[in-house]
Amino acid sequence: MRENFLQKERIAMVTYMIDNVASGKVLDVPNHSAENGIRIDQWSDNGGANQQWELADAGNGLVHILNLENKKALRVRGAQVANGAAVEQWDANGDPSQLWKVSDGGRGMVKIFSALGGNKVLDIPGGGSTNGLGAQIWDDVNVASEHWALIMTNVKLVNAGSGKVMDLPGFNTADGTVIAQWEDNGGANQRWRFYPVDAGVYTIQNMASGKFLDLGPGATDGPAIVQQPMRTSAMSQRWVLKDGGGGTKCIVNMAAAAPIHSNHASKDNGSLLCLYSSGGAADPTTTWNLL
The missing domain is CATH 2.80.10.50 (Trefoil (Acidic Fibroblast Growth Factor, subunit A))
Incomplete structure (x- = not known):
């Protein structure tokens, strides 16, 4: 069937x-x-x-x-x-x-x-x-x-806790640029593509830089979220969309089994994104609306 x-x-x-x-x-x-x-x-x-x-x-x-x-x-x-x-x-x-x-x-x-x-x-x-x-x-x-x-294309990712969107600061194309949150301005640096690689598993590409979400060095609350060129077999570039409740999704890294959230649950523009060190539990800072 x-x-x-x-x-x-x-x-x-x-x-x-x-x-x-x-x-x-x-x-x-x-x-x-x-x-x-x-x-x-x-x-x-x-x-x-x-x-x-x-x-x-x-x-x-x-x-x-x-x-x-x-x-x-x-x-x-x-x-x-x-x-x-x-x-x-x-x-x-x-x-x-x-x-x-x-x-x-x-x-x-x-x-x-x-x-x-x-x-x-x-x-x-x-x-x-x-x-x-x-x-x-x-x-x-x-x-x-x-x-x-x-x-999925032209996706805007809005954090349920902060109301801010996932943002590539300054349209930076450099490898390793840390991803942040910012108020929505409609820019291509705030829009993303989700390429399916398996059931419920995606690579996530920024539409301005063409680079993909990956894990970087540790931040205060966990590994930073950065952009890197596509690495086909890298589990750190694979993301699982899990139900976050209320129509939201947790974006969970396959390598670390932890979701993306705003560092220290900040609502400030420019706050850097990282993995939630407490693991996979859903709360507003780890859930996103895909629009």
Whole structure:
């Protein structure tokens, strides 16, 4: 039985890039079009709103997949169930051709099943990597072209205790820069991407520097949170999202088994972030709203 991704992983307030495992390209609305019937393709990640998607709950474990830029819904053209049927955008209207079930595909990846039935999933033809290759549905045969990474993007992390957001001070690109908190100013240095690497496990990238959250030297209350280049096998760069209550999350480091919090529970701008030395217990200083 396929496990419903929505029951355990989806975070309602964030948007996603939908990245094909075979091609490494993301779902894209060609040329930022708002026209009904435009076929959805894949393209290299460029950070555009035409490559960002909302998963809107449609009930019964189903979702609408809505483009962030134009609010059009992903649908199967003509409500077909044949292999190779094109996937396009259309005004959201609740038709079954616009409904999808996002299911666990293993190792943090997902499969996206059409609600039309026939065991059809969202697919890139042949797993090709060409920009502009159109999306389709195909029988679920468990190949890489049918697996997707849902990458949370433009995420604002708001500490439940301080009300401040996770911030890369001064847009600093230097390795080892210590991460702090600051009032929200909308800057890219305060926005983050979450790349799934396993079920519930992510690497977290700053959208200004392109560097990833990691552990640094000890601070007053525990190891400092710093940015470093991607290190593929480093457990110190892997983070688990655990329920913090009230819709919040604890961001727990896999290497240290402890969550991020504001040093000394400070509410001041510029207060440095570190690991909570008391371990994994949730309190407002260790919980975050993902927005």
